[in-house]
Amino acid sequence: MITYLTGTLTEATPLRAVVELNGIGYEVHVPVTTAERLPQTGNSVKLHTHVVYREDSQTLYGFATTEDRDFFCMLIEHVSGVGPKVALSIMSRLSLPLLESAIREGDVTTLSKCPGIGKKTAERLVVELRNRLGAASSAPSPVAGDGKAGGPDGAPGSGAVTDAIAALTVLGYKTADADKAVRRALVALGGAPSTEALIKKALGR
Structure with a gap:
């Protein structure tokens, strides 16, 4: 089983990356939320x-x-009716902290807005995954490359992410749009920004 791949990023699209390692190019299917954090082509990933x-x-x-x-x-x-294609679609729409929060809270409305799933599938996500989620969740962090540290070390807690998303929704953002704005803010700021910093960056301040 291949558990991770480290090499040179030679191609990147919103749903696909090609990583060259020892002269071999590996095609890797990625969700948009990962593609957003990829370095520039030619860098290590x-x-x-x-x-x-x-x-x-x-x-x-x-x-x-x-x-x-x-x-x-x-x-x-663990979720009947969800294959790799649908799973990538779900993870492309919302960040992991927001997905986990929606499942824990039984927020079927937010989950059912993900492409490829309806209300029944969203309900299955809640029923079948709620008890499998741990107490803590991770927030997005840049993929290694361009001098940025990859992995969960130094990433802000999920509380900062979900709080920033909640604040933007109060300001009138749709949940998915707020999530996307906060993801971009995380990538731009790097490190472990506070909720306030995330909100300001997401609002372009």
């Missing part, structure tokens, strides 16, 4: 991976953190 084996194919999926990868595995292994 580390992706935490999961391989899906089928009779006629082997598909590699990559994520910015082990927490993202483990959540993806939970989706495809």
Whole structure:
């Protein structure tokens, strides 16, 4: 099993990355929330991976953190009707802290707005994953590259992320738009910014 891949990023799109290692280019399918944190092409990158084996194919999926990868595995292994394509779609729409928060709180409305799932699938996410989520969750952090530290070390707690998202929704942002703005703010600020810093950056201040 390939658990992570470290090499040179040679191609990147919102849902796909190519990592060159020892002269071999590995095609890795990634969610948008990971693609947003990729370095510029030509730089070193580390992706935490999961391989899906089928009779006629082997598909590699990559994520910015082990927490993202483990959540993806939970989706495809424990939620009936959710395969890798739908799981990537869900994780492309919302960041991990917001997804975990919505599942814990039974927020079917937010979950059902993810492409590829309806109300029934959203309800299954809550029922089948709520008890599997740990007490703590991780916030997004840049993927290694461009001098930025990858992995969960130094990343802000999920509380700062969810609080910033909540503040933006109070200001009139839709949940998904607020989540996207906070993700961009995290990448731009780096390190472990406070809730206030995230809000200001998301608002362009």
